[in-house]
Amino acid sequence: MPGQVGPIADEQDGLLAYLTQMRYVLRLTAYGLTDEQLRSAASASPLTVGGLIKHCASTEEGWMATVRGEKQPLDYGAYEANFALAEGETIDDVLARYDVIAQATEKTVKDLANLDHQVPIDHSVPWNPADQDFWSLRWVLLHLIQETARHTGHADVIRESVDGGTAYPLMAAAEGWPETDWMKPWKPAV
Numbered sequence: 001m002p003g004q005v006g007p008i009a010d011e012q013d014g015l016l017a018y019l020t021q022m023r024y025v026l027r028l029t030a031y032g033l034t035d036e037q038l039r040s041a042a043s044a045s046p047l048t049v050g051g052l053i054k055h056c057a058s059t060e061e062g063w064m065a066t067v068r069g070e071k072q073p074l075d076y077g078a079y080e081a082n083f084a085l086a087e088g089e090t091i092d093d094v095l096a097r098y099d100v101i102a103q104a105t106e107k108t109v110k111d112l113a114n115l116d117h118q119v120p121i122d123h124s125v126p127w128n129p130a131d132q133d134f135w136s137l138r139w140v141l142l143h144l145i146q147e148t149a150r151h152t153g154h155a156d157v158i159r160e161s162v163d164g165g166t167a168y169p170l171m172a173a174a175e176g177w178p179e180t181d182w183m184k185p186w187k188p189a190v
Contacts, residue, residue: 003171012115015141016106022148023102026053028170029155030091032188033162038091039084042161045154049162050085050094052155056148057098058082063140064105067112067119105144112137163189 005021008014029049030038038050059082062072085094115138121128135143159165165186171177172185179185 001175003168011138012109012113015115015138015145016109018145019105019141019148020102022145022152023056023098025167025171026056026148026152026155027095027098028167028174029053029152029159029165030095031170031174032165032186033091033159035090037162040158040162042158047083047154047158048085049155049158050091051083052151052158053091053098054085054089054094055082056151057094057101059147060098060105060144061101063144064101064108066122067108067117067137067140072122109137109141115141 001021001024005014005017008017030053033049039048041048065072085091115136117137118134119137119140121132121135123130156167159170169184169186172179172183173187177183177185
């Protein structure tokens with residue numbers, strides 16, 4: 001996938017394309033890491049690359065269930081568990097689940113075909129506005145782009161702290177770009 005989103009046909013296409021791009025860049029933060037490195041909290045925070053990817057997948061899944069009108073239990077313990085790879089859980093498991101969630105998101109958005117579709121606001125949590133009753137599907141997609149981008153930034157910093165890998169060299173390695181004077185694909189430390 002290129003480092004930039006390509007031309008877009010319309011607003012829906014653009015929102016889905018930018019969400020896809022953010023998912024891809026987040027996935028790249030895991031490229032070439034060992035299981036131990038994926039679980040490494042490389043700062044004062046308990047955040048890990050693997051945990052952030054799992055969290056973004058779970059967040060997207062939850063929002064799309066809300067868009068579809070499916071009840072979502074508010075379970076803080078489950079929320080916290082989504083920030084860490086479980087014992088025996090692999091990054092391949094998490095990435096495969098994220099792929100399924102991404103496909104469901106695209107299907108939901110395309111099936112609704114209405115970015116103004118109303119999504120009820122959960123007033124049981126204090127961070128949601130009390131004076132509004134609905135988000136739009138457009139707002140939900142923008143929120144998912146924002147959330148994924150924010151956590152991709154966290155994962156970038158963690159990844160760089162783990163082994164020095166940064167976004168474009170990781171992309172170059174993952175996509176097999178030729179080495180140039182200005183772009184050296186990431187290579188594992190020997």
